[in-house]
Amino acid sequence: MNDAFGREITYLRLSVTDRCNLRCRYCMPEGGVEKRQHQEIASFEELEEMVQACVACGIRKVRVTGGEPLVRLGVVDFCRRIRRISGVEELCITTNGLLLAKYARDLKAAGVDRLNISLDTLCSGKYDSITRGGSLQQALDGLQAARDAGFRHTKLNTVLIGGFNDDEIPSLVELTRDEAISLRFIELMPIGECAGWDKSHFLPSQTVLERVPDLKPVGSDGVSFIYQIPGYQGTVGLISPISQHFCPSCNRIRITADGKLKPCLHSPSEIPLRGLHGAALQAAVAAAIRGKPMRHQLEGGNASGSLRNMNAIGG
Numbered sequence: 169m170n171d172a173f174g175r176e177i178t179y180l181r182l183s184v185t186d187r188c189n190l191r192c193r194y195c196m197p198e199g200g201v202e203k204r205q206h207q208e209i210a211s212f213e214e215l216e217e218m219v220q221a222c223v224a225c226g227i228r229k230v231r232v233t234g235g236e237p238l239v240r241l242g243v244v245d246f247c248r249r250i251r252r253i254s255g256v257e258e259l260c261i262t263t264n265g266l267l268l269a270k271y272a273r274d275l276k277a278a279g280v281d282r283l284n285i286s287l288d289t290l291c292s293g294k295y296d297s298i299t300r301g302g303s304l305q306q307a308l309d310g311l312q313a314a315r316d317a318g319f320r321h322t323k324l325n326t327v328l329i330g331g332f333n334d335d336e337i338p339s340l341v342e343l344t345r346d347e348a349i350s351l352r353f354i355e356l357m358p359i360g361e362c363a364g365w366d367k368s369h370f371l372p373s374q375t376v377l378e379r380v381p382d383l384k385p386v387g388s389d390g391v392s393f394i395y396q397i398p399g400y401q402g403t404v405g406l407i408s409p410i411s412q413h414f415c416p417s418c419n420r421i422r423i424t425a426d427g428k429l430k431p432c433l434h435s436p437s438e439i440p441l442r443g444l445h446g447a448a449l450q451a452a453v454a455a456a457i458r459g460k461p462m463r464h465q466l467e468g469g470n471a472s473g474s475l476r477n478m479n480a481i482g483g
């Protein structure tokens with residue numbers, strides 16, 4: 169269905185947990201999240217019912233995210249059930265990749281169509297530092313496991329952080345030389361943990377084009393502008409939520425692991441869905457879509473209006 173500004177809402181980002189096996193400095197507090205009572209998190213049955221209501225309102229693509237979605241027990245079976253919902257045309261997962269060596273084959277068998285893997289650096293010392301203790305090799309093994317399991321068109325997401333990984337832009341782009349991979353640079357957004365970071369860490373995605381002038385435009389998918397070095401197999405996407413916000417073409421809503429529908433990533437508005445069923449649940453989803461804000465207000469150094477850290481939303 170369309171929102172009040174005529175945007176057709178077809179994409180649901182569904183967070184299944186706010187917990188994670190990493191502590192990325194821009195996303196998670198160092199001590200992790202307060203362990204929630206079991207009953208504070210929506211059960212897979214509840215989440216499935218919410219997805220069904222969203223599909224009845226026009227959602228066709230679902231992305232399972234987190235926290236780290238693969239740390240929640242039973243996630244593979246949950247994916248199988250979501251993929252079987254009539255009307256779900258595409259099921260994707262966004263993951264840090266650490267558990268893919270264990271789960272990639274099962275996720276493929278469960279019907280997951282595509283993976284996005286987050287990778288901010290190719291230097292193991294820097295990976296350890298930004299994730300506070302993660303292993304780059306484990307993430308790369310996860311990427312390999314995804315290939316071996318038959319996942320194609322995997323996207324690699326790199327958050328561009330001034331003074332941290334801008335020196336690696338050329339070497340990251342080189343990953344697209346021999347493999348049909350989509351590398352995407354995402355502008356760091358001032359939300360949660362990094363909301364108060366120094367401005368020097370927030371780089372416009374155009375920085376990528378300045379550092380790699382051989383990149384040529386080849387298209388756009390509504391969220392990213394896509395570039396390629398002629399002759400390379402893969403592509404490089406620039407996702408610019410701040411410097412060139414894509415609100416006019418935003419087609420997404422989000423549901424958090426505690427069952428709140430967020431019509432906009434950067435708005436404080438959250439609609440509780442738990443406890444609603446059938447027509448009442450569908451009506452709440454429809455009302456939330458109609459009430460989706462026109463745009464966020466991140467330009468000019470404004471912090472996000474969201475009340476949550478990214479790990480509690482899902483990106």
Ligand code: SAM
Nearest residue numbers: 195234235236262263264286356357478482483
């Ligand atoms: N744990 C999974 C992962 O890291 O891919 C899924 C959840 S994570 C919150 C989803 C995406 O949000 C990741 O690609 C992460 O890098 C990105 N992210 C987190 N905080 C961000 C921020 N402040 N600005 C831009 N992207 C951010």
Ligand code: SF4
Nearest residue numbers: 188192195196235264
């Ligand atoms: Fe975990 Fe993903 Fe956040 Fe890193 S970005 S702390 S991997 S949820």
